[in-house]
Amino acid sequence: QSVLTQPPSASGTPGQRVTISCSGSSSNIGSNTVNWYQQLPGTAPKLLIYSNNQRPSGVPDRFSGSKSGTSASLAISGLQSEDEADYYCAAWDDSLNGHVVFGGGTKLTVL
Amino acid sequence: QMQLVQSGAEVKKTGSSVKVSCKASGYTFTYRYLHWVRQAPGQALEWMGWITPFNGNTNYAQKFQDRVTITRDRSMSTAYMELSSLRSEDTAMYYCASSPTEQWLYYWGQGTLVTVSS
Numbered sequence: 001q002s003v004l005t006q007p008p009s010a011s012g013t014p015g016q017r018v019t020i021s022c023s024g025s026s027s028n029i030g031s032n033t034v035n036w037y038q039q040l041p042g043t044a045p046k047l048l049i050y051s052n053n054q055r056p057s058g059v060p061d062r063f064s065g066s067k068s069g070t071s072a073s074l075a076i077s078g079l080q081s082e083d084e085a086d087y088y089c090a091a092w093d094d095s096l097n098g099h100v101v102f103g104g105g106t107k108l109t110v111l
Numbered sequence: 112q113m114q115l116v117q118s119g120a121e122v123k124k125t126g127s128s129v130k131v132s133c134k135a136s137g138y139t140f141t142y143r144y145l146h147w148v149r150q151a152p153g154q155a156l157e158w159m160g161w162i163t164p165f166n167g168n169t170n171y172a173q174k175f176q177d178r179v180t181i182t183r184d185r186s187m188s189t190a191y192m193e194l195s196s197l198r199s200e201d202t203a204m205y206y207c208a209s210s211p212t213e214q215w216l217y218y219w220g221q222g223t224l225v226t227v228s229s
Contacts, residue, residue, distance in 0.1 A: 002155050035215040037156070044206055044219040045148075045156065056217070088156050092214040099172050100146070100158035100214070 003028065004089050004103035011109040017077040020106045022089030024070050028101050032092040034072040036065055039086040039105075048087070049074060076108075084110045113137040115207055115220035125229045128195040133207035133220050140188035141165040143209040146216050147181060147192045151203040159205075161213060162190055170213070197227045 005023040012018040022034065036049040047056050049065035052072065064075045072091075076083055089103040118132040133145065147159040160171035162181040169181050175194070183190045190207060205223045208216035 032214060037216070044222050045208075045216075046219065047215060047217050050215045050217075090156075090158075090215070096173050097170055098213070099170070100148075100216075102156045102158065104155045 002104040003093065003101035004091065006087075006089060006103035006106045008104065009107050009109065011111055012076075012079045013111045014079055014081060016079045017075060018079055018108065019076075020074045020087055020089075020108070022072045022074070022103050024072075024091060024101070026070060027095045028070075028091040028093040029067065029072055030070040031094055034065065034067050035090045036063075036074045037088045037090065039088065040082075041085070045088065079110055081110050084108055113209070113218050115209060115218060117205075117207060117220040117223045120224040120226070122226045122228070123197050125198055125227060127197050128193055129197060129225050130191055130193040131205050131207075131223045131225070132189055132191050134187070134189045135209060136188065138209070140183075141185060143211055143217075144213050145181075145183065145190040146208045146210065147179075148206045148208060148216065149203040150206070150222075151200070154203075159192065164190065194225075197225075199227050199229070201225065202227045 033051045037045040038048045039045040052067040053065045062078045086105045088105045093101045114136045116134045141164045144161045146161040162169045164183045180193045207220040210217040
């Protein structure tokens with residue numbers, strides 16, 4: 001059971017805009033920034049968004065992130081077939097000694 | 112360019128230990144956190160802990176507190192994750208990842224598959 005809650009699946013057609021939600025609590029998303037990771041089939045995860053809405057170098061601006069209160073979302077515009085992957089949200093959690101918590105992941109299918 | 116190269120796949124017996132290595136290159140090893148994350152087959156990512164290579168400070172997830180040890184060899188720019196008292200549920204892909212902060216994982220290694228069986 002993951003600490004952050006994501007929908008298990010999402011889908012869209014090429015060119016469409018899709019969003020993936022992530023819900024947490026006051027000890028994680030409510031007090032820290034949210035990060036998103038993309039995991040293409042059979043590969044290691046890749047940092048997609050950090051500090052709520054920042055993109056590492058090389059990540060297309062089709063990907064954007066936002067946060068409000070204890071929830072966050074990832075938006076993908078102009079959906080492409082190569083965006084088909086698992087997406088994970090994550091955040092620092094202040095409880096215990098502090099630790100990283102992940103969502104359960106959302107499998108995005110491009111129809 | 113930044114690179115994290117992990118050791119090869121391991122097959123272990125229940126109750127034994129495994130030690131996975133992660134060799135860093137392309138950046139100053141001591142300047143970044145080094146995290147460990149695992150992913151059981153078909154499951155979500157699970158954070159295990161981090162080490163600060165500069166001074167060897169560690170922070171472990173409570174779930175693994177009693178069984179995991181993360182160390183580093185500064186001279187080799189290599190970090191290690193040792194997991195003891197292995198059980199079948201520890202069968203997973205283990206990843207190392209470096210980052211300038213404790214809060215996100217910027218660059219990932221290729222993963223090391225650890226299989227535990229009796």
